[in-house]
Amino acid sequence: MIGAGPAGLTAAFELAQTGLNPLVLEASPHIGGISRTHLWGANRIDIGGHRFFTKSADVQRLWAEMMDEPMLQVPRLSRIFYRDKFYQYPLQIPNTVGNLGLFESFLMFASYVRMRLQPELPEDSFQSWVRNRFGDRLYRTFFKTYTEKVWGIPCTEIRADWAAQRIHGLSFFTAVLNALRNSGKVKSLIKTFDYPRLGPGMLWESCARKIEKLGGRVVTNARATRIHHESGRATAVEVEHEGKTHTLRCGEVISSMPISTLVKNLSPAAPPMVLEAACGLRYRDFLIVALTCRKPDIFPDNWIYIHSPEVRVGRIQNFRNWSPDMVAEGTGTVLGMEYFCSRGDDLWTKSDADLVELAKSEISNLGLAEKSDLGLEGHVIRELNAYPVYDAEYRPHVDSLRAYFHGFSNLQTVGRNGMHRYNNQDHSMLAGHHAALRLLGRPELDPWEVNTERSYYEEQVLSSDKKHSATEILASEKAPPSPKEEISNLKSQI
Ligand SMILES: Cc1cc2nc3c(=O)[nH]c(=O)nc-3n(C[C@H](O)[C@H](O)[C@H](O)COP(=O)(O)OP(=O)(O)OC[C@H]3O[C@@H](n4cnc5c(N)ncnc54)[C@H](O)[C@@H]3O)c2cc1C
Missing domain, CATH: 3.50.50.60 (FAD/NAD(P)-binding domain)
Incomplete structure (x- = not known):
């Protein structure tokens, strides 16, 4: 082998x-x-946060x-952070409409109807696949920025196969139906997944x-x-x-x-x-910057998707919420700031010290942690070939x-x-x-x-x-x- x-x-x-x-x-x-x-x-870092599900x-x-x-x-909670707001994931109607506002929600629906009437053909890219099922505005809010952070290429260059494999079975209507079903039932969002105690x-x-x-x-x-x-x-x-x-x-x-x-x-x-x-x-590489935080209960999520385009971080893990035994005694929690990159690019070639500084300022600029609560040291793990690219x-x-x-x-x-x-x-x-x-x-x-x-x-x-x-x-x-x-x-x- x-x-x-x-x-x-x-x-x-x-x-x-x-x-x-x-x-x-x-x-x-x-x-x-x-x-x-x-x-x-004595801290344990999972290279990305591995949910066990099969x-x-x-x-x-x-x-x-x-x-x-x-x-x-492990109880699951993961939300999307976009333009200073948390979106429940899966979507909940009151939370989503509350964050977007009635007018923007209406525009999203109108944009969905427009795409249904005039689908983009051929449907061969990630962009066309998602826009045809969700409409352009929803695509731009919930899919484009994060996907481009992950892959480092425009969504027009990512094959539709990837969307079909990852978002299979979901459309605007099923998303809305799910959201309606979930509304008011916060418990149903918090499903559980398996996880070994030590990662x-x-x-x-x-x-x-x-x-x-x-x-x-x-x-x-x-x-x-x-x-x-x-x-x-x-x-x-x-x-x-x-x-x-x-x-x-x-x-x-x-x-x-x-x-x-x-x-x-x-x-x-x-x-x-x-x-x-x-x-x-082609492959996409990945690095994770681990930071310690004095406070154990900084946020309740296992991880947060960061859709905000103004920061480079793509996802933030909170390892205490995966398993308390991942965190050394006396430490509040360990955060994993995930960056998607390609060997040789400006992120990959930054020194560890610069990456730790970047991670600290991004999490505090997002308002998710105070710099004064973060430990002085950080730790960087680089992973080559983390993602096979579907170009x-x-x-x-x-x-x-x-x-x-x-x-x-x-x-x-x-x-x-x-x-x-x-x-x-x-x-x-x-x-x-x-x-x-x-x-x-x-x-x-x-x-x-x-x-x-x-x-x-x-x-x-x-x-x-x-x-x-x-x-x-x-x-x-x-x-x-x-x-x-x-x-x-x-x-x-x-
Ligand atoms: C950020 C991130 C998050 C993820 N989250 C999840 C999740 O929540 N749930 C989940 O189930 N999966 C998740 N995955 C996917 C999971 O990590 C992979 O599917 C899994 O590890 C793949 O196993 P593998 O054995 O195919 O390959 P790998 O894990 O890549 O193992 C291949 C091994 O081969 C070794 N190797 C390479 N070249 C040589 C050589 N020449 N000689 C000897 N050895 C060599 C490598 O060092 C490596 O150890 C995630 C992946 C990433 C990147």
Whole structure:
């Protein structure tokens, strides 16, 4: 397995349980990939705030097997901050209309009607997709600024796929209906989500320990630098570890490193067309500035989306509201100021001291914290390749790479950057799970079919109660569930 993030560790966990001895190579010193928990003294920083949510019974099972203690049930509150006002999220009619004013609300509705009568065609960009469903004014208020902060490119250059994947099933009318339903019922806004007591890294560190207990190995500071191949088979992986290069012969490879790097690391080199596709993929980077705050109850949200265009910060996490155990004793809370950026740009290249200063002045300018309540020190974590970019060209590039890797019989590429797909942890886990089972003789389980579209994903939920864990698959060896079992499975789902 290349990469000790959710995809690589899930694949290794499933394989280790069948008696195999998987080896996981991790380039960084950390376990968990983007889903790790970073230590800053006795404070714990989540790289973005990872909500645990899944519709897959397989992923639920894996979480329970990997963790040593039950997850917390965390009440959720996240609001949008725009032009000095908080908007409940999901929207509530009195709050939204109160903030916008009657006249602006009317203009929003009129703009929605106009777009319905004269939709923007072709509907191929994020902008056209959202405007056609919500109208131009609502798009500008609630979608444009934040989305452009995240991606660093105009919404006209972001593919409609991303909107379809993230905002699927929502339109102006469903938003208003939801808002009407929510109005006056503040409780219904505060849903809960699962969260490990010590952050997401707790799950992945526990998973790595279990893999090792079962006879596998997870090696950090081990970067895969070259993949040798012959006749459609990976034959060896070169690894840099502690200043030396090792060549490891391999039977099967599951890679979660960025697919573009994987292509560039192949030996012999991939065909020029494939290399060209790999070079065409783009990533968005991310950094989080952690600040301590003397006051524990600075705001009640887990996180706040900052739509205000006058500041660079995109989102603010309040880690005490995720789990009090994330915060060191004697500290009120730890805030995570999230900045979306691209390596080499003015944010990425700022010194840590300047970023801490920027974060402090932005949070106080927004009126969300007094500078005098913030600790002197801050801490910066930079994350390369945090987001695979869905720009106008990414789709044909990804299709070419997918087709090329289908030509390999023992090399599978999985995960968020491994498939250049906007995955949550559960999608990456399912991709790793599918790759492990495919390797064990289930060719119908294709990691590339995870998180393609909602309808497929919902089918997954139904089918996942079938025997899908690696050990169960081996034990049952293709004995399909009887129709009676199928029906009882379905009944238990219902
Ligand atoms: C800001 C932010 C917020 C998020 N919030 C949520 C959330 O609320 N809920 C949720 O479920 N998901 C969330 N996610 C998504 C989640 O972080 C990812 O889906 C998940 O971590 C992807 O797992 P992965 O294994 O595919 O990739 P990664 O986590 O990227 O892991 C890949 C690993 O491969 C390693 N690697 C790369 N190259 C090499 C190499 N050459 N050799 C060896 N190792 C290598 C990397 O160091 C890394 O550890 C969020 C992501 C971000 C950026």
